[in-house]
Amino acid sequence: MASKYHSKNKQQPKSLQFKVEEASELLPFLIKVMSNRSRNSVKSILARGQVTVDDHIETKYNYALHPGQKVTILKNKAAIKQNVLIGMSILYEDDAVIVINKEAGLLAIATEKEKKQTAYHQLMEYVRQEDPDNRIFVVHRLDKGTSGVMLFAKQKEVKQTLQNNWKRVVKERTYVALVEGEVTKQDGYISSWLKESKAHRVYSSPIKNDGQLAITRYKVMQSNEDFSLLEVKLETGRKNQIRVHMEDLGHPIVGDKKYGSKHNVIGRLGLHAKVLSFQHPTTGQLLLFQADVPKSFLKKSK
Structure with missing residues (x-):
């Protein structure tokens, strides 16, 4: 059983949120709340990383849901085409850098198995909507399972400046x-x-x-x-x-x-990755970004 308790506002990606009211596996739960879709369609939504449970992307059909958890579903393929960033949000952007908050479960860069559903690929598509010649560059990495603050460069020179001076420019x-x-x-x-x-x-x-x-x-x-x-x-x-x-x-x-x-x-x-503070590579300004500690971490260690 599930209750829909709100949809996100218009500025954010179109999504549906449901509160879990009784124990269930994820696939049957999704089939129930998306009764207008076929089983294969629901499986595809899961496989594409469009489903978040609490604070992480979940793709396993048999993932065990518990009462009180929040399940978020990006509505459809059309939502992806409308510049939706799956599994991350932009914390800051200027001409030189993009800082994101990455969810657990999202790859930072491509692997042999997964090329497109990565932070890098999505951000590349995002900057190219403004200008097809725009690019982004990986400065450092977070493991797939690690969430939090991650930095990308928008120019090759900026990437090199950051990487070559990493110990000096990163303050925290x-x-x-x-x-x-x-x-x-x-x-x-x-x-x-x-x-x-x-x-x-x-x-x-x-x-x-x-x-x-x-x-x-x-x-x-x-x-x-x-x-x-x-x-x-x-x-x-x-x-x-x-x-x-x-x-x-x-x-x-x-x-x-x-x-x-x-x-x-x-x-x-x-x-x-809770905090990343660094000196801006072109302006020299000290910037600090934070991503809230996942609630599941706080709950388990109380």
Whole structure:
């Protein structure tokens, strides 16, 4: 059973929102609330990433819904053609950069399996509506399962300036991580040398100088016996750094099976890029962007 409680305003993408009133799997729920559509049509909407559950994109047919959750559905194919950005929103844009808030479940860039349903592809189409010669450039990445603030450049020179001076221009990069277990030490830091295996799994080497130096600082925001919510600051930006260091700490990130997690109680990876502050590459102005901590993180760690 579901109740429709409001549609988004005209300035935002056309969508339908439903509140879950009784436990169900996602596909049967969608078939019920979209009774005017065929089963295959509903499956296609799911596959295209047009369905969001609470704070993440969900494509699994058998995803378990619980009472109180919010399901958002972008209306139809026509909505996609009307410049709808799926799985993200623009926080800031000027002639040099675009800053977005990415949802968990959206790829940042293309993979062999998925070329179009990415932040990069959507933003490229978005800027080309103004001028077909416009382009965007990837400055840094967030994993598919990670949500939050992400920066793109609109000029090649701007991308190079940002990447070449990343340590100097980025003033703050703060994440929040929902991890398994109660972290008893209220703050601390982890330092190790990271390497990557042939299976693309990053790990901490026991040998000094064997790999890339990675330093992660953390502070406990709230915790209970089962879960802790940590504020995490990066002193280095290595691939999968936070995920590896949380496993090293003995408190893997919720939903991160690759790095030791045994639970997926929120249906997504428990990692969110909360704050990105940087010096604007052309004006020199200090900018700061924030993306709210997902409610599911706060709820589980109370």
